[in-house]
Amino acid sequence: MKLIKENTLSPELPDFFQEFTKPTKANAGIPDVSRRDFFKISGIAGGGLVIGMAIGNSPKAKAQGSELSTLSPYVQIQTNGRVNLFSKNPECGQGIKTGLPLIIAEELDCAWEDVDVVQADIDATRYGVQFAGGSLSTPMNWMAMRQAGATARAMILTAASQQLDIPVSELSTSNTKVQHAASGREWSYGEFAELAATIPVPDPSSLTLKSFDQFKLLGRRFTGVDNYDIVQGKPLFGADTQMEGMLYATYTKSAQIGGRARSFNEDHIKAMPGVVDAFIIDEVGNPKGFNTATGDMFSGVAIVAESTWAAIKAKRELEIDWDLSNAETATWDDLVDQARAIQHSDGEPLMMLAGGPGASIPTDNPASKGDAEAVMESADQVLSAFYEYPYVSHAQLEPETCTALYENGSIEIWAPAQIPQGGESSAAALLGVPQEEAAERVVLHQTRIGGGFGRKLANDFVSEVTAIAQRMEGIPIKLQWTREDDMSGDFFRPGGFHSYKAALDGQGNLVAWQDHFMTSTMNDVTPMTSADLNASVFPMDVIDNVKLTQTMFKNAIPTGPMRAPASNAFAFTFQGFMHELAVASGKSHVEFLMDTLGEPGLANPENPGSMHTGRAANVISEVARISGYEQDDNEAGRAKGLSFYFCHSGYVAQVADVSVSANKEVKVHKVWAVADFGFIHNLSGAENQMEGGIIDGISQLFNSKITFENGIIQQQNFHQYPLLRMPQTPELEIAFLQPEEFSPTGAGEPSMPPVLAAVTNAIYNATGERIRKLPLYELGYKLV
Amino acid sequence: MATLNINGQTMDIGEIDPSTPLLWVLRDELGLVGTKYGCGIAQCGACTVHLDGAPVRSCQIPVGNLSEQQITTIEGLAADGTLTPVQEAWIEIDVPQCGYCQAGQIMSATALLNTNSNPSDAEIDAAMSGNICRCATYTRIRQAIKNAAAKMNGTAFYNAAEGGELA
Numbered sequence: 001m002k003l004i005k006e007n008t009l010s011p012e013l014p015d016f017f018q019e020f021t022k023p024t025k026a027n028a029g030i031p032d033v034s035r036r037d038f039f040k041i042s043g044i045a046g047g048g049l050v051i052g053m054a055i056g057n058s059p060k061a062k063a064q065g066s067e068l069s070t071l072s073p074y075v076q077i078q079t080n081g082r083v084n085l086f087s088k089n090p091e092c093g094q095g096i097k098t099g100l101p102l103i104i105a106e107e108l109d110c111a112w113e114d115v116d117v118v119q120a121d122i123d124a125t126r127y128g129v130q131f132a133g134g135s136l137s138t139p140m141n142w143m144a145m146r147q148a149g150a151t152a153r154a155m156i157l158t159a160a161s162q163q164l165d166i167p168v169s170e171l172s173t174s175n176t177k178v179q180h181a182a183s184g185r186e187w188s189y190g191e192f193a194e195l196a197a198t199i200p201v202p203d204p205s206s207l208t209l210k211s212f213d214q215f216k217l218l219g220r221r222f223t224g225v226d227n228y229d230i231v232q233g234k235p236l237f238g239a240d241t242q243m244e245g246m247l248y249a250t251y252t253k254s255a256q257i258g259g260r261a262r263s264f265n266e267d268h269i270k271a272m273p274g275v276v277d278a279f280i281i282d283e284v285g286n287p288k289g290f291n292t293a294t295g296d297m298f299s300g301v302a303i304v305a306e307s308t309w310a311a312i313k314a315k316r317e318l319e320i321d322w323d324l325s326n327a328e329t330a331t332w333d334d335l336v337d338q339a340r341a342i343q344h345s346d347g348e349p350l351m352m353l354a355g356g357p358g359a360s361i362p363t364d365n366p367a368s369k370g371d372a373e374a375v376m377e378s379a380d381q382v383l384s385a386f387y388e389y390p391y392v393s394h395a396q397l398e399p400e401t402c403t404a405l406y407e408n409g410s411i412e413i414w415a416p417a418q419i420p421q422g423g424e425s426s427a428a429a430l431l432g433v434p435q436e437e438a439a440e441r442v443v444l445h446q447t448r449i450g451g452g453f454g455r456k457l458a459n460d461f462v463s464e465v466t467a468i469a470q471r472m473e474g475i476p477i478k479l480q481w482t483r484e485d486d487m488s489g490d491f492f493r494p495g496g497f498h499s500y501k502a503a504l505d506g507q508g509n510l511v512a513w514q515d516h517f518m519t520s521t522m523n524d525v526t527p528m529t530s531a532d533l534n535a536s537v538f539p540m541d542v543i544d545n546v547k548l549t550q551t552m553f554k555n556a557i558p559t560g561p562m563r564a565p566a567s568n569a570f571a572f573t574f575q576g577f578m579h580e581l582a583v584a585s586g587k588s589h590v591e592f593l594m595d596t597l598g599e600p601g602l603a604n605p606e607n608p609g610s611m612h613t614g615r616a617a618n619v620i621s622e623v624a625r626i627s628g629y630e631q632d633d634n635e636a637g638r639a640k641g642l643s644f645y646f647c648h649s650g651y652v653a654q655v656a657d658v659s660v661s662a663n664k665e666v667k668v669h670k671v672w673a674v675a676d677f678g679f680i681h682n683l684s685g686a687e688n689q690m691e692g693g694i695i696d697g698i699s700q701l702f703n704s705k706i707t708f709e710n711g712i713i714q715q716q717n718f719h720q721y722p723l724l725r726m727p728q729t730p731e732l733e734i735a736f737l738q739p740e741e742f743s744p745t746g747a748g749e750p751s752m753p754p755v756l757a758a759v760t761n762a763i764y765n766a767t768g769e770r771i772r773k774l775p776l777y778e779l780g781y782k783l784v
Numbered sequence: 785m786a787t788l789n790i791n792g793q794t795m796d797i798g799e800i801d802p803s804t805p806l807l808w809v810l811r812d813e814l815g816l817v818g819t820k821y822g823c824g825i826a827q828c829g830a831c832t833v834h835l836d837g838a839p840v841r842s843c844q845i846p847v848g849n850l851s852e853q854q855i856t857t858i859e860g861l862a863a864d865g866t867l868t869p870v871q872e873a874w875i876e877i878d879v880p881q882c883g884y885c886q887a888g889q890i891m892s893a894t895a896l897l898n899t900n901s902n903p904s905d906a907e908i909d910a911a912m913s914g915n916i917c918r919c920a921t922y923t924r925i926r927q928a929i930k931n932a933a934a935k936m937n938g939t940a941f942y943n944a945a946e947g948g949e950l951a
Contacts, residue, residue, distance in 0.1 A: 397918045729926075
């Protein structure tokens with residue numbers, strides 16, 4: 001039997017995830033999957049088996065009072081044989097609403113066509129943490145979903161045995177049916193659903209999970225469970241929430257980030273057609289800092305109107321007097337000047353941060369190791385290079401929107417939120433709801449998310465609608481940000497700078513690495529969110545002599561995680577410089593990477609979540625093979641480029657085939673990608689993430705740049721921040737290596753980073769021009 | 785009282801500010817929320833509907849400019865409960881990721897195939913270049929349009945089952 005080994009996830013949960021996983025008012029902690037009492041059974045109206053994960057009673061379930069919410073299960077088997085599977089995490093395009101139920105269905109041994117998928121409501125006591133981020137939804141839930149399915153199957157079998165008076169050992173299951181081989185008979189699960197609901201929950205240790213080669217569903221391609229509704233325009237998204245008597249709101253904040261509204265042309269605005277009310281909301285907390293659960297929000301002016309259009313029209317006529325005493329004054333070009341001025345000097349020694357990316361406290365442990373300076377003194381070759389990249393906006397297509405009804409001290413919210421439990425915490429904090437009452441007084445329903453990419457990890461828009469709904473008690477309020485609100489009010493991917501130096505020995509081997517990393521801070525202690533460098537980035541994780549220093553520029557332009565935080569920029573800088581070194585080494589690019597990776601094994605033997613050099617080597621050699629990268633077929637103006645990156649436990653190598661014309665028009669003809677995300681359980685979903693990641697990366701590479709002047713964001717909409725369109729889309733070829741001993745890791749984030757350097761390395765191979773600065777349009781390149 | 789012809793029905797929209805874009809009339813007044821707001825300046829195509837069969841950006845059409853035109857929204861494509869070949873192909877190819885832009889994509893694709901039953905890659909690119917997909921499902925959209933065309937023309941089409949069937 002082939003076993004599937006649990007992958008060890010890396011890195012650890014970043015702070016902004018840990019923040020809401022701590023036991024809080026709405027969160028009783030993370031259920032322990034091994035606990036005997038983890039599964040709770042209840043009967044449902046009409047009969048049937050319900051299996052949910054419940055620890056104690058859920059006050060929220062009582063508060064909601066409806067049939068599904070009361071039970072909040074993973075599995076319902078109805079007497080008619082239909083199976084309801086509940087998907088716990090938010091769906092933002094990563095395919096989790098299809099992916100998690102598929103895992104349950106596999107172990108439950110049901111036919112996929114017998115399954116209806118239901119989006120679970122938010123309930124930490126039953127579902128543990130529910131969020132969409134870190135490419136963690138699949139790996140964190142893989143085993144729990146299998147156990148949920150296997151538990152239900154075991155109970156059906158026990159019930160069938162009792163009902164039929166046939167020993168369990170003579171029964172088997174397939175396609176939502178119990179089968180008895182000896183007699184050739186079979187019965188629908190539905191026939192045993194009612195009795196199964198009375199069967200004691202089996203101990204998880206008594207369950208036999210399927211082996212890899214017994215999977216019937218997992219590993220195939222499945223179309224998304226919401227696709228039938230999506231293609232008909234059915235209401236699914238946060239923006240689609242409609243309620244009787246609902247009013248529509250806009251919220252206008254200071255263009256100079258952090259301004260506080262003092263007064264506005266209230267009489268004029270309130271007299272405009274369709275306007276119901278308009279008012280100032282004060283700043284709460286420290287809204288420039290990325291926050292998911294604390295209710296921090298910027299000051300602004302809310303307009304509540306009878307239609308979205310009336311609210312937008314009035315918004316356009318707002319004249320607001322801002323107190324700018326605490327507003328941002330940073331200018332991007334100034335940061336660039338400061339960084340360039342110090343590129344030839346060292347910064348402060350970089351310290352390891354506690355708790356992984358996004359962590360808050362530098363430790364006493366320096367991130368440097370070995371003696372890079374000494375090695376460079378005696379090295380055969382020393383190369384240096386300065387890389388820079390700008391701030392970038394998420395630009396998810398659904399601008400922030402949220403609906404809420406506040407009544408009698410309680411609030412009900414419908415939110416397209418990547419951390420919906422943080423949305424509840426935010427609302428509770430803003431409303432002053434004490435911890436012990438939060439579960440009953442703050443209820444959030446998760447909707448489908450019209451694109452997340454990390455933007456909707458922040459719950460500022462949930463906080464805003466909470467504050468507006470509180471003021472408009474008894475009336476459902478839908479808050480709609482405009483695209484301009486979104487683009488100028490983002491938690492941006494931070495810009496940054498790397499001044500690299502690296503040494504090669506006489507054999508062209510990489511022997512020392514140095515990086516002076518330049519980033520931003522609002523507190524002089526830690527970098528802004530997702531603006532930190534850690535020492536585990538390849539190749540620093542596999543070489544012995546690394547010197548890391550850091551300079552932090554003081555500003556508080558809001559930043560936050562964006563698809564593959566940090567990696568989305570580091571893959572360009574690190575793998576661009578690695579290609580420079582490969583060229584200098586005299587070896588082929590692939591040979592240089594292989595020699596740097598060395599013997600197969602963990603980069604850090606003490607950390608099972610660290611990069612495995614053997615898995616890295618496998619994706620590199622496979623992408624080189626399928627793309628013909630090692631064939632010497634580059635020609636003037638057309639060449640291939642390669643890049644590799646490891647992040648979110650995923651290994652991805654990509655090759656781009658690129659033409660560059662005399663006037664710098666770039667055509668990306670094709671991109672090959674080979675990934676190792678462990679076992680792929682929905683092939684279509686994984687391919688979708690890889691296809692999207694590659695095109696997302698190319699789009700950012702050429703066109704994405706957010707700038708600020710005196711704290712004012714300069715880009716407002718897609719005419720100033722263009723996204724890649726269909727004519728610029730390359731052909732894609734995707735392959736997954738699936739070592740059988742590894743369970744699945746996430747695909748959404750690691751799919752994206754390598755392609756930027758694959759394209760820039762290809763441009764170098766085609767033209768000899770080395771690209772060390774993004775985006776490419778600023779260097780005169782145009783993607784065609 | 786003003787009326788609009790939407791999805792084959794005459795719909796009252798009451799007394800309404802004539803500057804209101806069709807997009808917001810559909811979404812807020814008529815509850816047809818399948819048509820999406822993405823940018824408000826005709827850059828993203830999420831709000832695409834058909835006006836007398838032609839794809840238009842509903843965020844740019846003041847409702848006061850409309851009278852007798854036939855408006856079709858995403859909700860009107862399968863009004864009789866039967867999916868169109870374009871909608872079927874979208875499901876078979878598993879096009880959507882987040883899905884927010886797909887109503888607009890499907891309306892643009894449907895308009896293309898209504899006037900050109902066998903479009904080339906270049907014609908597909910041209911017809912679809914006004915629609916942004918931030919999740920970047922472009923390669924699948926292209927394939928789905930080809931599959932839909934093949935279905936409509938009764939010719940063979942790419943089968944996702946190659947290397948693994950799509951359930």
